[in-house]
Ligand SMILES: [Zn+2]
């Protein structure tokens with residue numbers, strides 16, 4: 001079952017746990033300030049599983065979306081397939097979040113409070129999507145970037161500055177040495 005709900009009631013999570021497959025329109029991220037809003041081209045596909053543990057609810061999640069981001073070297077936009085997984089512990093009110101005491105094996109866990117009745121799924125997923133985008137994205141591993149002199153995108157071809165730089169190669173001096181008698 002694929003749903004577009006953005007919150008879940010504590011009462012709907014049975015003792016044996018609950019799995020949800022969600023599909024969110026990227027417009028749901030519209031609540032973010034524009035500068036920090038990721039450019040998401042596809043709906044967000046989200047898989048969540050919930051299980052009660054003590055008083056808290058543990059949520060394991062995964063999210064996939066097609067994003068568009070700018071390469072830090074050549075400044076071109078490119079498609080970036082975002083795929084991430086995360087884990088949250090939702091603590092009921094009156095209980096201090098104690099991430100150190102959550103015994104769940106290895107891996108990061110975010111402890112957050114909820115009102116004890118309803119868990120809002122938007123904030124944790126949006127947080128993870130924002131954290132999941134690379135801070136220094138590169139369109140490809142061997143992106144050649146922009147020419148520092150004329151600004152030409154060197155992935156799309158050379159520029160005249162490149163040819164001039166070639167003649168200043170430190171190895172050019174070897175050619176002149178050989179010619180000496
Ligand atoms: Zn690039």
Ligand SMILES: [Zn+2]
Nearest residue numbers: 147150159161
């Ligand atoms: Zn150039």
